[in-house]
Amino acid sequence: MAEKVLSLQDTALRLDGNAGPVDILHGITLDVERGETVGLVGPSGSGKSSLLMVMGGLERATSGSVKALGHDLTTMGEDALARFRRDHMGVVFQSFHLIPTMTALENVATPLELAGQDDAFERAAEELDRVGLGKRRDHYPAQLSGGEQQRVALARAAVPRPDILLADEPTGNLDGPTGRAIVDLLFGLNETLGATLVLVTHDPALAERCGRTIRLEDGRLRDAEMAASG
Structure with missing residues (x-):
């Protein structure tokens, strides 16, 4: 039986906005198995990035459960969540989030x-x-x-050998050839490390490389498609 690496059950997210509470995610139920590559697609404002952040415990679900490797992230304290991400997850953002006063080696x-x-530092150099x-x-x-900054960010996410890689528009700030190189590296990590990869993208070609594509609209799952070639 395939191992569920991520499991969301009736997960909702409500955030405070200027005009009051805003419902971002509505009753998301979703399982992701070990080694899968999953693309989250949908129009802007549909909740893709929020869903990714909930999966990583970077946003705490308002209701429902979010389990990663069998651990319920919704019941963990902030320190426990930080340790869990450090030991089991790698996160890559569109805007790199590198520490400007550190060298590439120090960041990784x-x-x-x-x-x-x-x-x-030895392992960082290898990465x-x-x-x-x-x-x-x-x-x-x-x-x-x-492109080089995104490579450093990717190396930092990969160096702990995470079970789960989460990527939020990892090619959004890059030109076409550079973005494709980053994508090749991401999928290479999935293949060489066996890391489960979940990524948010507006790029249809990138979504097609994923084994499964999940579409969100207005904070709800609309459909999921399996790639023809797996």
């Missing part, structure tokens, strides 16, 4: 240092080599192109 080593790993930035390890984010 950070999650391993926080976990108390003695070989943090930068893997994404083709071995010669840029001593450069700061401001000295790197957008």
